Amino acid sequence: MSYKKIKEGLYSVGILNPNLRVFDIVMKTDFGTSYNSYVIKDKKNALIETCHHRFFDEYVENIQSVIPLNDIDYIILNHTEPDHSGALERLAELCKNAKILCSRAASVYLKSIVNNDSIKFDVVKDGDILNLGSLDLKFIAAPFLHWPDTMFTYCEGLKTVFTCDFLGSHFCEPNVTDTRISYPEKYKTALKGYFNDIFSPFIPYVRAGLEKLESVEFDTACVSHGPVLTDRGFLECALESYKTWSKEKTRTALCLPVFYCSAYGYTRKLAETAVSEIKKLVKDAETSAYDIIEHNMEDLASVMNGSDGFMIGSPTLNRNAVSPVRELLAMIDVINGQKKPIGVFGSYGWSGEAVPSIVAELKSLRLQTIGEGLKINFYPSEDDLEKMRLYTKEFCGAFNR
Template sequence: MSNKIIDNVYSVGVVDKDVRMFHGYFTPIGTTYNSYLVIDEKITLVDFVKAAFADEFLQNLEEVLQGRMIDYIVCNHVEPDHSGALPKVMEKYPQAMVYGTANCAKGLKAYYPDAKYDFTTVKLGDVLNTGKYNFKFIPMPMVHWPDSMSTYLEEEELLFSNDAFGQHTGTGELLDTENGLEKLIDRSADYFANILLPFCGQILKLLDQISGLKLRIVCPSHGVIITKYIPEILQKYVSWCNNETEEKRVLIVYDTMWGTTRKLAEKLNREYSEKGFDVEVINLTEHHYSDAMSRALEAKYIFVGSPTLNNNMLPSVSAFLIYLKGLRPKKRIGKAFGAYGWSGESISQINEILISCGFEMEEPLKVLWNI
């Protein structure tokens, strides 16, 4: 179904309420693949959707077009959740010219070698005029792929922001005003922590590039369109990119075999709570490791625990640490803890990985058999 955002600008993307894994990240309420149609003397489509939803997408387009043709297509990102419907769209609208970065051109050829289309390469400062509208292109490499860019619709003060400012939510809301600021920040933080955190330097460059733009509407590639809470989200992005954390917030992540490591997690929870810290405990048997990463975004202290199994940590804890290291949070204080029966390698292994993340470390906590 298509939705009118403002005069001449429509949301024509799709809701994927059933997807549960995205980039190794658990998405319990699904997501959206957002696409936008801008009506002018020349008609412009901004982004596609995932291939599995191509037929629904074409129906959404026709609801708005009513037999008219698309003249231009802006491809902000080549990743398949953004571009997957390209072959079917080009079959129906073969005259449309595709615009994107040089890396986008390479990616589209690799993903869709048999698709037929004409491509125009754009760079920073280039403008596409469609009549009364001007689309200004803002390449943003490594936010979060080399081809990524955002596009600014100058006359409407509207930014098609691609993966920046996105959220994974497949519950059907169109605008940020439908669920309020707290929900928007929570979903945005979850998305940032699990996808964008390694690219803080590049995101800060993007924020600098758009700082001089008037922003009335932000249309991301996933989640709700942001209208009311743009200043708050921009402020949060600056904070997250600078790895600003709550000084008295502790995240304890662990898994346990016979309950002793759980007791250690509870002990640490009591000790730090009594000191006035805000403590959150995540058991990896009950939660996906991406849930833990979401909670790590603003935690100054990250404590990780596992018993020793076969001279190693438990696989759930290992997976979390690999994921954590890849996402590269900085300016954190870490602690390894765990129980063991006769060898106890897990605690030193956790400690070493947290050190390799650049964490300042507290003394490890280990116990033989039981506490």
């Protein structure tokens, strides 16, 4: 793709990356992605977002098919993660007449991302307006969507808002805009996956971002990944979905799942004991024992992160906890999980490192483990099961309701 006209005076000059399958180390991108970037042409011309450094040459060609680089007056970065800022240093050298505009936090990050003192950044604040001639751009602070630096840029004259990652998706749409998506259900899956991966730790900020968008009128959202959203396509769907996904939960019963792995059923016995005890001690608790290897990891992570507290059990194999337990714990939402009580247990044979190593790791993340966990030697005896009941009681005691 070279470029695509979105509206009179507004062009998409970003990069399609259909082959990407993993983003930011941990996110699956089954439908590829795109790094979107936009040119607004007026008396003065603005480029909004840059792109990943890997695609620099193609990106520069795209821009040049719309505008000579010397005619760019402003480069605006709504967010500085290197998928949007990686091309900035080399681009700034070529765009001799461009000022780089960003939030204060972004200017701090860009110093260390660009690593070139000759490149200067001009800080814009919430509510500042930049006149391009016939069009005005207004900057709207939108922190933690999903970095502290984030802002939206709004153009009333184009009825368009530039939201960077917010409302985006890892979905490589060859048509660039959203009116002819061939696989709408796959797009919706990508939209949800992106929300879960990027925005679910920042729900209050998502609500604040939606409120800010409600105060401006637009029919197009130029996002930084996936199709440009329009009122003839998925704009309404994306906004409504974000509203639904960020709604405050009104659950009455506590959700207290128990996750475990078990080679010979010993740790399973402990898990089942914990579940019966939770049922006895916490009225209406939603609780079940989940054998980790029998379930999809993303589903388990969503149960874990949506829970009020959980217990997790691992046997010791080769002086360590088992990898599916570690894999699940690696998906813990540390940002919102700080106060969540976590019980740790497991059966062992001789050295028993699993439980203490999990506890140490959770503590290092400042998560709230119940005591030092509970480890039981081989097959749990009746006495051992009683210890498990007592440990579960301690776990349940953390919920003062």
